[in-house]
Amino acid sequence: MTTTHEPVRLRFAPSPTGYLHVGGARTALFNWLIARRHGGTFILRIEDTDRTRHVADSVAKILDDLRWLGLDWDEGPEVGGPCGPYFQSQRRAIYDEHIRRLLESGNAYYALETPEELAAMRERARATHGGFRYPRPDPLPTIAEGESARRAGRPVVVRFKMPGEDVTVTDDVLGTVTMPADQHEDFVIQKADGFPTYHLACVVDDERMGVTHVLRGQEHLMNTPKHVALQRALGFRTPRYAHLPVIVNMDGSKMSKRDKEKALARGETPPEIEVHDFRAAGYLPEALVNFIALLGWNPGDDREHFSLAELVEAFSLERIGKTNARFDRKKLLAFNTDWAARLPQERLVLAFRDFLAARRRDAGESRPPLIYRPTGKEPTDEELRTILQACAGFRTFPDVLRKAGFLFVADEDVAYDPKAVKKVLAKNDGAGFAMLRGLLDRLESQADWSAEALEALIESVCEEKGVGMGSVAQPLRVAVSGSTVSPSIGLTLALLGREAVLARIRRCLSLDRNGQPD
Template sequence: MAEVITRFCPSPTGNPHVGMARTALFSWAFARHHGGRFVFRIEDTDASRDSEESYGLLVDVMHWLGLDWDEGPEVGGPNGPYRQSERMDIYADVAQRLLDAGLAYKAYDTAEELEERREKARAEGRASGYDGLHRDLTPEQRQAFEAEGREPVIRFAMPLKDWTFTDLVRGDITFGAENVQDFVIVRANGQPLYTLTNPTDDALMGVTHVLRGEDLLSSTPRQIALYEAFAQIGVGNGSTPEFAHLPYVTGAGNRKLSKRDPESNLLGYRDQGFLPEGLLNYLALLGWSIADDRDVFTLDELVEAFEIGRVNPNPARFDLQKCEAINGSHMRLLPVDEVRDRLVPYLQSAGLVGDPLTAEQATLLDAAVPLVNERMALLTEGVDMLRFLFVSDDDFVIDEADRAKQLDDAGLDVVRAAHAALEGLGEWTTEAIEGALRGALVDDLGLKPRVAFGPVRVAVTGSRISPPLFESLELLGRERSLRRLADAV
């Protein structure tokens, strides 16, 4: 097999979404599996919708995910530039060469004329695409239209034949000639469209395999026709990429997940504290599996096992609970010091620790993270569980729902007994604290541990969900622990 070259070419419009990340992952994994090259380029020809902010987010999120690229922004390469807005002269040249070769033509139809003819075609049961009326205009007809002030678009002249290709996910697919009419490649204002820019870049960058969403399946015959035309005019190496159209990702109600759906927002997962390894692991399962009895794997294992033929063409449903569970599995695969390092930016963002950490904060964090790393599915859960240690006493609050459940009259009696048992404790260690509380609450009051320790936990940590109680009290210290127990009552 010749060198495999794949590409990922998003548009910088809005926030990156999970469907985009799944496409990037599969394209990246396919290239890495075959020892090939992965190209990252930006399709930013629509000045009305594209933004520098979105461009920056795309680059940042690719870095966060760990999907490195061999050609593209920040890396460069032999086929740059890698932003379409910087390649306009290339598209203009290709369009002109297509015109000169008679493979494209100028069409002067007005929007009203086009709609009138489309309505007639629909009424007669015919395909409503472009009917080719201006395909063979004489020079005199073109001059007449231009004299009226009409600005032409450039349409590609589709060969009149059926189009069959083998999709690497879906098998052989055929589009009848009647369903693939001549299409616009350059607007009347001279702006090139996706229909021209995307195949042009693929041809010039030597892309061998195009992995993309199912929604672009219908554009494939047009692009294959363009690759054949490029071979005639000397654009690219004369070859046509192989295509693989990935299944839709669906959300609630089995609807296709759109950019507007909350669970689609890729940056939201980063903000919630997902690990990139965990999120990518789950996204890989949306249409692919490493084995029937295995869901958790590393990126290296994904690359080694990835074959595009194993992608399921059926829609894949996004399950947030399963995504969180897989992320939790990856959290537990990390060394404790790695969890600590990844947790620090979230604690800093919450205003709980400084940037950089103070020596005291670093010491406390080193002791606290081993108590919570096995309990976290998300890094933000670690922030919530450790908040009580780093927040000042003035800012410490108790969750009102947990207060209502645990600190009723009976619960406050337990807190009073706990305060009395700990107040005279000589040694403030986990073992001594546990002995004192079990003696006072379980042995003396006859309470079950769950009933005995729940109110104490809420009083000192502010929540029913926290690190182990006795270790938490030791880390919090005698003075702060006793103050919070007293304040609770």
């Protein structure tokens, strides 16, 4: 990365409009990695000047998602810092001062058109099949005229006067980028409600917070000439820019929050788009961070698996590509499976607990905590470790609940899958039910309830009856879990415990061929 001799200072500046988009998470990660690699400062700034799009609790959700990803910040909300406040809505006096400077220097002016007048201008442009470009008034309203109109209650805005020249930007990813003068129009820097726009606030804050490098998505590239022009008009230095590849779906369409709305309208399961979605779907933060780090960046060799610490050592702007980055969900799932298998058990237990807690929060605490049937209490770390080991090879945490969920329901609440009952128990004149009756006697007299002893018992029954393991194990599995999916049968019975196993077999034997009480 090209740097100056000054300490690097990078920022992530989300808007509190909802949960953190995975694209925003990647931007935060890349900024964090550069700051950590070069011993710099990572700043978190909340860009909340657009009050119409502000969503309550968004800031708390964004902070929580960043922490879940393992990204901390040196300055910003909750930690403070020398350049605060770090909420733009609390910095209006600072922006007003700079807007005043631009007005007095002739680099900005009050625009007096009403929204209706602007709409009429756009309509006339459409009627002539031309693109709308704001026409700079001639002569420009004076400061006194603008202030008078504002006092009278008119919806007055302040516009920046773009210079009539090309703007060239040196980008650390894209190289030299020039935007012709005819693509620029005078843009709003202060809205009628008195709040600054993103452009003005962003430029002022980057200067006052000493930001040296701006890493953001390529969708912001067209904003950069505006920001450079503002910097020059205010006498600011220009930070180094690096615009990151756009994240797209596998079909090339932009990965947007609206993808979820479209899927729901089609009656489909909505895709994961925001970090919260991936948390709810049971992904590990290690896997998601590893995956999004490779969206537009590569290490220059065949390595694919990186911890955060390894990413800090390997990451550089020089390895970021220019083309769109495709979000391959199958690859992410494979990453998650790999990470679930390689993480220390202690870490995996903590991640599983976090997933379970998030499920409860998302349900508004209406979802009861998981109660481990053998103890009647919430599971201990050791019990969760055993369950996770029993489900080894799982892809996401919901797989664990599907495979071992029977351990967390009361005996009388086991829901029997009608298809499983018909296929495994009722088929061949109730052969499965008959097998269960014989097994019940054997299990009632079984002294050793370890997984190994139970597995040996079932194998001996198979030998006695001359049948395969499935003919014995599957009826037992359906009886105690309600489905045909669980860990190995010996481990399934051992985890559940003698009392529950016997109670569930007896209850199952009372079912009819459709899985309903007879």
